Amino acid sequence: MAIPVSELQKINPGSVIELFELETTAALHGTDFTYRFHAGINDVGTGAQKVIWNSNEYSILPIEADGFEYSAESSSLPRPTLTVANLLGSITAILLEVNTTTPGNDLTGAKFTRIRTLARYIDAANFEGGSNPFGTPDPSQEFPQEIYYVARKVSETRDVVQFELAAVFDLAGVRAPKRHCSQNLCPWIYRGSECTYSGSAKFDENNNPVDQSSEDVCGKKLSSCEIRFGADNELPFGGYPGLGTFVV
Numbered sequence: 001m002a003i004p005v006s007e008l009q010k011i012n013p014g015s016v017i018e019l020f021e022l023e024t025t026a027a028l029h030g031t032d033f034t035y036r037f038h039a040g041i042n043d044v045g046t047g048a049q050k051v052i053w054n055s056n057e058y059s060i061l062p063i064e065a066d067g068f069e070y071s072a073e074s075s076s077l078p079r080p081t082l083t084v085a086n087l088l089g090s091i092t093a094i095l096l097e098v099n100t101t102t103p104g105n106d107l108t109g110a111k112f113t114r115i116r117t118l119a120r121y122i123d124a125a126n127f128e129g130g131s132n133p134f135g136t137p138d139p140s141q142e143f144p145q146e147i148y149y150v151a152r153k154v155s156e157t158r159d160v161v162q163f164e165l166a167a168v169f170d171l172a173g174v175r176a177p178k179r180h181c182s183q184n185l186c187p188w189i190y191r192g193s194e195c196t197y198s199g200s201a202k203f204d205e206n207n208n209p210v211d212q213s214s215e216d217v218c219g220k221k222l223s224s225c226e227i228r229f230g231a232d233n234e235l236p237f238g239g240y241p242g243l244g245t246f247v248v
Contacts, residue, residue, distance in 0.1 A: 007118060007141075014134055015119040019051060019058045020065065022150075023111040030101030035094075037061040052123040053115070054139035061085060065114065067165075068146055080148060082112065082163045091161040095153070106153035112165055116143040186225060190218035197228050 007013050022035040036058040038051050051058045062085035067078055084091050098105050120135025121142070127133060148165035155162045188194035195218075202216035203209055207227050210216060218224050 007120065013118060017051065017053070017117050017119055017122055019053055019115040019117075020063065021111075021113040021115065022107075023113070024098070024107070025109070028102060028105060028109045029098045029107065031097075037063060039063045039065075052125045053117065055123065062087070068114065077167050079151070080165045081154070082150075082165055084161050084163075086157065086159055086161050089158070092156065095156070095161070107150045107163065108152060110150045112148045112150060114146040114148075117141060186218070186220045186222075190220075199228060201228065203227060 017038075018041070019036070019038050022037075024031060024033050024035075026032050036056055038058045038060060040060040040062065049060045064083040065080060067080035069078060086092055095106055098107055118135075118141070120132065121138045122132065123137050123139075124130050124132045147168075149168055151164045151166035153161065154164050186195075191197055197218075201209070202211065202213065203218075203224070204215055205217045205219040205224075207219060207223055218228075
């Protein structure tokens with residue numbers, strides 16, 4: 001991704017194109033699917049009902065997303081709101097399908113991405129004649145993507161459905177990072193799939209050589225790995241001797 005800084009610094013940088021993506025996952029919502037849409041306020045000069053960006057089609061859907069602003073005076077993260085028109089019960093239909101798999105989910109945990117670029121960079125397929133009159137299409141030219149997750153459904157009526165969004169580490173019950181850095185402590189099951197140690201040499205928890213398998217116990221320390229794998233080898237938990245490891 002390249003931020004179009006030079007273009008934005010011009011006196012007339014061109015129209016900003018705002019696009020949205022909502023991704024569901026099979027584990028939470030029953031299916032892996034990405035909904036792509038735009039609010040219908042993007043001016044690409046064709047009056048088309050869709051915008052094509054990076055070869056993906058974004059359908060028109062009355063939508064209002066606000067609250068993305070960051071403030072240096074606030075210690076809390078923004079919690080944007082997403083208000084979507086429930087035309088012909090389309091959003092309700094999606095919610096009903098999701099709740100069939102996970103009752104009460106209401107799209108909670110679905111990934112929401114806000115994409116912004118300039119009209120000069122969108123695909124040539126948006127324009128008659130197959131040529132972008134504003135500039136050269138370039139899918140790498142975009143503002144930093146803003147990624148949030150659906151925290152909860154605020155309201156649902158016949159006309160609109162509103163969701164509250166949150167950063168991934170601002171969701172209830174979610175801790176980041178999910179692994180805490182802790183020096184000299186291994187989390188893996190000894191001789192398990194993550195540990196990967198399958199050598200014939202056996203040691204007790206104090207790293208003393210033993211003969212019996214019943215006495216073969218890992219001390220879960222960096223030195224326990226070093227004596228089994230060698231001090232100069234990469235360790236199975238993603239580090240090298242002296243760098244520590246992670247615990248869940």
